[in-house]
Amino acid sequence: MSGQDPIDLRVDVGGVVLQNPVLLASGPFGYGGRYPELLDLSLLGGVILKGTAPVAWPGNPPPRLVPIEGGLVNAIGLENPGIDAVLRGPVPALRAQGAKLILNVVGHNPSEMAEVAARASDCPDLVAIELNLSCPNVPDGLAFGTDPRATALAVTQVRASCRLALWVKLPPSPPDRVGLATAALEAGADALSLVNTLPVAAKRPDGKLLWGGLSGAALRPLALRAVAEVAAAWPKVPIIASGGIASAEDALTFLSAGARAIAIGTALFANPLAPIEILHHMREAAVRTSLLSPNRGILGA
């Protein structure tokens, strides 16, 4: 691990030191499934677990996925078994695999989010919370993540109950992106995750429309713009970039644009080993280039 590693890729993301900047994004990895049989989680910077609510949510009826040119539209609807079941099952199991775990937190209102954050804060296996203020697949899912006042309210309430590092995940295209980021940071966010999926519609096999969130390569330019804008306004704030990152070149582009870490989501589907391959190429690039330290908090200070 990083102790013996001649190339130090450690990063500090809102007070959490990760051994490298490559994470798994919330959603595609779910709570693991059979991925740990393919993927050595202990090699990664961290794993952001699926959105978790105070109680079980059933999610949306099928169909939930529509592949489109250059991306994927999903409407999973945040199916999850609730915080108690997650803390009992997947969290200790994945921690035993050596994963550094971050829990994505969802709720219908700030009180529910704060309740999950409080429960998660008691779990020694978690290092941070990623507050999901921007899911397009549930009613009112975007409300908190588009209005700076609503964002501030939610972050303030969660911050008060959260004793872990608090990362806040924002939507890709709010009316005032920097204003929203500022609201989250001033309310107590330690880091920002940019971006969630983009609300779109796609034609289902039965001809009806699926209203869902766009991910994959088609989202990448928007995510890059979001990261660059927020990084320019808040250069010292750690940003976890996600949105169509599928290669080491993508990852380095986002790091160059100001991200502190990158999260792999949809790319995992086609290539479950993508995060490891990206990390490998990132190490090679680190030797060749000035990106020896993507970390401005530890090595680059």
Add this chain to the structure above:
Amino acid sequence: MSGALSRWTAKLVGRRRLAGHALEMWFTNPSEVAAADPGQFVLFDLGEGLPHAFSPFRQTDARFSILLRPGSRTAHKLAAWPIGHDVPATGFLGRGFPSQFPSAGAVHLVAEAGRLPGYPMLAARVTGTGRACHLWMAGQASERAGADVIRKAGAHVHLRSARGSGLRAALAALAKDDVLAVAGPADLLQVARSAATERHIPCFLALESVFGCGVGACLGCPVAAAHPCDPSHPYLRVCADGPVFEAQEVIL
């Protein structure tokens, strides 16, 4: 479920035209990868963002085949691959047909619209135990490819042309203790499920879905559970809990 999950590079090593312009394509798999159960699937990364799931049609030592129906964009793409082409593969995945059926009668395989998930392997397994196996296959000529292979595996083959006629004939032929296995479009599976429920026939359905992860993680391929353990958890995952389900397990 078979053994540990693997990702490997599958090499195209053979290709054969079947009746109706269908194509059987043979690929390598590492010998350490456990054999596929009939009805399981392999994911190919075709460089299109999402992986494509294929059910192995036949398997020998360290080789397996898939059956491509003519006409689809994917079939067109794969048909153009030269021998020796490499494709990243993950598998074998999901739950296939059971290794032992719950009753002792004949096993009736119903196939429509060219769906034959591991049927040659299943037919060989069934007939290898001394049980009778029938294939009831319906569709246009191009959708009836593969029948000869299943016949060689020991099944009695019955071909029909009209939609739904294979299932109807199979239901008419069922004797006490016989078992039904059905693969085809969603409406055919619904009819099969209703008939099986009404008549208390042991029936297994091979479902299809768009897969995201294919390993039970992303929850992108739900099917309603007939008897959920928890009312707040009403879905099963086609990729991990199936794709083969007992008819009584799911609501279509």
